[in-house]
Amino acid sequence: MSTISAYAAKSKDGKMQPHSIQRREVQANDVLIEILHCGVCHSDLHAIKNDWGNSHYPLVPGHEIIGVVKKVGRDVSKYKEGDTVGVGCLVDSCLSCDACDEHLEQHCLQQPTMTYNSKTQDPGGTTYGGYSKRIVVREEFVLKIPENLDKAGAAPLLCAGITTYSPLHQYGVKKGMTVGIIGLGGLGHMGIKLSAAMGAHTVMITTSEGKAKDAKDLGADEVLISTNQDDMKKWASKFDFLLNTIPVGHDINPYLTLLKYNKTMCLVGAIEPLDSVNGAMLVTGRKAVAGSFIGGLKETQEMLDFCGEHNVVANVESIKMSDINNAFERMEKNDVRYRFVIDMATLD
Amino acid sequence: MSTISAYAAKSKDGKMQPHSIQRREVQANDVLIEILHCGVCHSDLHAIKNDWGNSHYPLVPGHEIIGVVKKVGRDVSKYKEGDTVGVGCLVDSCLSCDACDEHLEQHCLQQPTMTYNSKTQDPGGTTYGGYSKRIVVREEFVLKIPENLDKAGAAPLLCAGITTYSPLHQYGVKKGMTVGIIGLGGLGHMGIKLSAAMGAHTVMITTSEGKAKDAKDLGADEVLISTNQDDMKKWASKFDFLLNTIPVGHDINPYLTLLKYNKTMCLVGAIEPLDSVNGAMLVTGRKAVAGSFIGGLKETQEMLDFCGEHNVVANVESIKMSDINNAFERMEKNDVRYRFVIDMATLD
Numbered sequence: 209m210s211t212i213s214a215y216a217a218k219s220k221d222g223k224m225q226p227h228s229i230q231r232r233e234v235q236a237n238d239v240l241i242e243i244l245h246c247g248v249c250h251s252d253l254h255a256i257k258n259d260w261g262n263s264h265y266p267l268v269p270g271h272e273i274i275g276v277v278k279k280v281g282r283d284v285s286k287y288k289e290g291d292t293v294g295v296g297c298l299v300d301s302c303l304s305c306d307a308c309d310e311h312l313e314q315h316c317l318q319q320p321t322m323t324y325n326s327k328t329q330d331p332g333g334t335t336y337g338g339y340s341k342r343i344v345v346r347e348e349f350v351l352k353i354p355e356n357l358d359k360a361g362a363a364p365l366l367c368a369g370i371t372t373y374s375p376l377h378q379y380g381v382k383k384g385m386t387v388g389i390i391g392l393g394g395l396g397h398m399g400i401k402l403s404a405a406m407g408a409h410t411v412m413i414t415t416s417e418g419k420a421k422d423a424k425d426l427g428a429d430e431v432l433i434s435t436n437q438d439d440m441k442k443w444a445s446k447f448d449f450l451l452n453t454i455p456v457g458h459d460i461n462p463y464l465t466l467l468k469y470n471k472t473m474c475l476v477g478a479i480e481p482l483d484s485v486n487g488a489m490l491v492t493g494r495k496a497v498a499g500s501f502i503g504g505l506k507e508t509q510e511m512l513d514f515c516g517e518h519n520v521v522a523n524v525e526s527i528k529m530s531d532i533n534n535a536f537e538r539m540e541k542n543d544v545r546y547r548f549v550i551d552m553a554t555l556d
Numbered sequence: 557m558s559t560i561s562a563y564a565a566k567s568k569d570g571k572m573q574p575h576s577i578q579r580r581e582v583q584a585n586d587v588l589i590e591i592l593h594c595g596v597c598h599s600d601l602h603a604i605k606n607d608w609g610n611s612h613y614p615l616v617p618g619h620e621i622i623g624v625v626k627k628v629g630r631d632v633s634k635y636k637e638g639d640t641v642g643v644g645c646l647v648d649s650c651l652s653c654d655a656c657d658e659h660l661e662q663h664c665l666q667q668p669t670m671t672y673n674s675k676t677q678d679p680g681g682t683t684y685g686g687y688s689k690r691i692v693v694r695e696e697f698v699l700k701i702p703e704n705l706d707k708a709g710a711a712p713l714l715c716a717g718i719t720t721y722s723p724l725h726q727y728g729v730k731k732g733m734t735v736g737i738i739g740l741g742g743l744g745h746m747g748i749k750l751s752a753a754m755g756a757h758t759v760m761i762t763t764s765e766g767k768a769k770d771a772k773d774l775g776a777d778e779v780l781i782s783t784n785q786d787d788m789k790k791w792a793s794k795f796d797f798l799l800n801t802i803p804v805g806h807d808i809n810p811y812l813t814l815l816k817y818n819k820t821m822c823l824v825g826a827i828e829p830l831d832s833v834n835g836a837m838l839v840t841g842r843k844a845v846a847g848s849f850i851g852g853l854k855e856t857q858e859m860l861d862f863c864g865e866h867n868v869v870a871n872v873e874s875i876k877m878s879d880i881n882n883a884f885e886r887m888e889k890n891d892v893r894y895r896f897v898i899d900m901a902t903l904d
Contacts, residue, residue, distance in 0.1 A: 307817060315817035315842065457835060469655060469663035472844070478835035485833050487805060487826035490847030494663065496820070497845050499838030 216339040216529055216555060217266035218256040224532045226556070227266050229336055237346045239287050240279040241295065246338035247272025247363040247524070248548040250394065250455060253536050255325055263325055270338025271297040271323040272363040272549070274353060284347045292359065294351040294512065295343060296366035297322055297502050300329045303348065311506040313349075339529070341555060351509055354516025361521030364394065364547040365512060367502065368522060372399040373511040374503035375451055375474040376406060383407030385448040388432065390463060392419045395453035395477055397546035398522060400426045402511075403451070405518040411447070413463070422545065426523070434462065447471065452478065459483040464495055472496040522547045528554035564687040564877055564903060565614035566604040572880045574904070575614050577684055585694045587635050588627040589643065594686035595620025595711040595872070596896040598742065598803065601884050603673055611673055618686025619645040619671040620714040620897070622707050632695045640707065642699040642860065643691060644714035645670055645850050648677045651696065659854040661697075687877070689903060699857055702864025709869030712742065712895040713860060715850065716870060720747040721859040722851035723799055723822040724754060731755030733796040736780070738811060740767045743801035743825055745894035746870060748774045751799070753866040759795070761811070770893065774871070782810065795819065800826065807831040812843055820844040870895045876902035 217227035234240050252269035254260055273295040277287050287293060300321035301313040308316050321329055324337030337343075353362055372395055381387055387408040389399035396412070403410040404427035412423035413432045420431040432443050440462060447466045450473035457480035463473055464486065475482075475497065489495060503511065515521065524547045527535050535548045565575035582588050600617035602608055621643040625635050635641060649656050649664035656664050669677055672685030685691075701710055720743055729735055735756040737747035744760070751758040752775035760771035761780045768779040780791055788810060795814045798821035805828035811821055812834065823830075823845065837843060851859065863869065872895045875883050883896045 310818075312818065312842075457832075470658075470660065472846075475835055475839055477839075479839050480835050481832040482835050483832060484805075484829040485845070487823055487828050487830050487847070490845065491823055491825075491827050492847070492849050494660075494847055494849050496847070497833070497838065498820075499835070499840070499842055499844070501840050501842050 215268040215336060216532060217268045224256065224339070227268070229266065229268065231342065232344055234279055234281050234344055235346070236281040236283040237348070238281040238344050239277055239284060239293065239347050239350045241273070241275035241293055241343050241345065241350070242278045243273055243275040243338055243340055243343060243552045245274045245360045245363040246270040246550045246552060247367065247522070248532070248535055248539065248550060249367050250539065253539060264334060267325050268336035268339055269324050270340065271295070272366040272368070273323070273338035273343060274359050274363045275343070278342070280347070286347050287350060292353045292355060294353045294362065294366050295323060295338065295345050295349065296351065296370060296508055298505070299323050299335055299345050299349045302329065311504040313504045314502050339532070339550060339555070341552060349505060351505070351512055353512060356516055356519065358521050360526050360549045360551070361524050362515070363549045364398065364522035364524065365515055366508070368394045368398045368547065369402070369515065370503040370508045370511050371395055371476050371500070372451060372453070373402050373514070374507055375476060375498075375500040376402055376449070377507065377510075378500065379449045379472055379474065381406045381408050381449055385409065386411065386446055388413045388447045388450045388466060389428070389453065390450060391453040391455070391477065392416070392423055393453060393455065393542065394544070394547045397426055399451045399453055400428050401520050404428070405514070405520050411443075413466075440465070445469070450474070451476065454478055457481050457483065460497060461486045461489065464489045464493075464497070467493065467495050470494045472498050474498045474500050476500050524549040526551050530554065563616040563684060564880060565616045572604065572687070575616070577614065577616065579690065580692055582627055582629050582692055583694070584629040584631040585696070586629045586692050587625055587632060587641065587695050587698045589621070589623035589641055589691050589693065589698070590626045591621055591623040591686055591688055591691060591900045593622045593708045593711040594618040594898045594900060595715065595870070596880070596883055596887065596898060597715050598887065599715075601887060612682060615673050616684035616687050617672055618688065619643070620711040620716070621671070621686035621691060622701060622711045623691070626690070628695070634695050635698060640701045640703060642701045642710065642714050643671060643686065643693050643697065644699065644718060644856055646853070647671050647683055647693050647697045650677065659852040661852045662850050687880070687898060687903070689900060697853060699853070699860055701860060704867065705864055706869050708874050708897045708899070709872050710863070711897045712746065712870035712872065713863055714856070716742045716746045716895060717750070717863065718851040718856045718859050719743055719824050719848070720799060720801070721750050721862070722855055723824060723846075723848040724750055724797070725855065725858070726848065727797045727820055727822065729754045729756050729797055733757065734759065734794055736761045736795045736798045736814060737776070737801065738762075738798060739801040739803070739825065740764070740771055741801060741803065741890065742892070742895045745774050747799045747801055748776050749868050752776070753862070753868050759791075761814075788813070793817070798822070799824065802826055805829050805831065808845060809834045809837065812837045812841075812845070815841065815843050818842045820846050822846045822848050824848050872897040874899050878902065
């Protein structure tokens, strides 16, 4: 069966427009998903603008996908028609290298296949993402969505959720720890919710006093305004872990002063050069600056199950497909609290 | 009993000269050590030159001390007269904070007392180091030296040894791993020996082709010349751990490319600002840049026992006390392979 469906792809005028691309047939291990909701990630905007220089058009973004199973291949055992499922940033990998063996498919040594604008494992193909009515994905890369979760709110868990859950999980965040979440955007708001759900004393660290109330509503126990030098001194050496969601290059040294000895700040947003780092602070404090990149499939399923158990979803603003260009403009002005999610019923 | 002994301290002309300073009496928990050998660490030179702005004169450097026990206080149980012992960078700490409870006395929350140029835990005192005939140290900060080790060669284990052993140990270096040691000086040469003794495939990473033979003699399995771009590409993503001993600020990004996904480079030398770090490499590769600072007493003893078991000591050039100013000059020109050690019998 070949499926033709409507997509929203970037067209010649630089805007997203309905588009049609032939989709692959459902193979033995594939799941055909009717997409209900797709989150709008900042990466989508970078991709359609070719900010990273690797975009191929037509480009269909979207890697925060919630849908319902419509058909499964003959060898599929985990899913059946009618299941609520999700697809995140990954749709394939070699599944046989060291990284895949460690359940870190995002670091597949043969290159993982990302959900859109990516080469398929079979040479010659390109992937198209979730701004679409349907998607076909091999079952290993399909995730179960707990039935109690709001479906639109669950969409951003597939990228923003796992991006923040993974480092919190890697660094053993739990009750008794003091955790700082730096930056309150799509990632930061998930960081607060997840850190609080893990039981940590969670502190929102932001330059913006205007975000203090929101941060507390999201679950932060305290707010630290990082431009207030007295408060920064008060919090020096107090944190067991810092999750830094700032999406641009910046000076990380003031944040490093907040860490206790032998602790780590993990970056998930800044994929740009950082200002000069103070080596003395790392050495004499036995501190670390680490990075983390989404998560593997096993950890993503664990995150979804954790969110089901704690009823954690993103705060979202549901939009129509036709609102996408306006949504991108608002996203560029940080005018979203905290994630746009497209209602795919609105895509004709 | 009060002990007056000769020291080499920095005097008015900026050179090291014999000097006399009153030493404290042996308290109930103290060990009086006759010093046989004291290593010459680059920190000693920084301290006498007040490079870090915190030097108080007269200043007696030296924190790589090997000696023999001459007297013990009434409550000392671990040591007796005649034991071969060592003293490293630390001589006291509060022993009751979280860091001390974790055996990380170097990060004591009340400030550890360093072996020289440091405030004592009792207010008003100052410590004087190992360029001296004798030292009095509380027994918790005295280390057992395995009898099979060459005493002069063992002296640098107390600083250069633990500084490199601790990160190798923290990051679980063992057989089957590929470990890079960056920079071949006092620290780097210990890094090679220890990594090789731990069973790792050990690669010396240096800008200097002239150091290749030495590196192999020290135990390196291979040498990577970091200015050779082809070799750097060949080694991309090959390392399980990197120990960076470069003692000045530098561009760490080329080294980060050498790490496998999810691995760490640990800095032990660069206590200066580092050039801008590529956030994308940290994030998308799930890599980390960490620091490490000497080691706690428990780990230092483990290191000494490990060195005893594997017969690892530093390569040293023994000097007379009267040669110290010349040794400092040579050290500034990197003209030492790989550590000067003062024979304290030569100090009158």
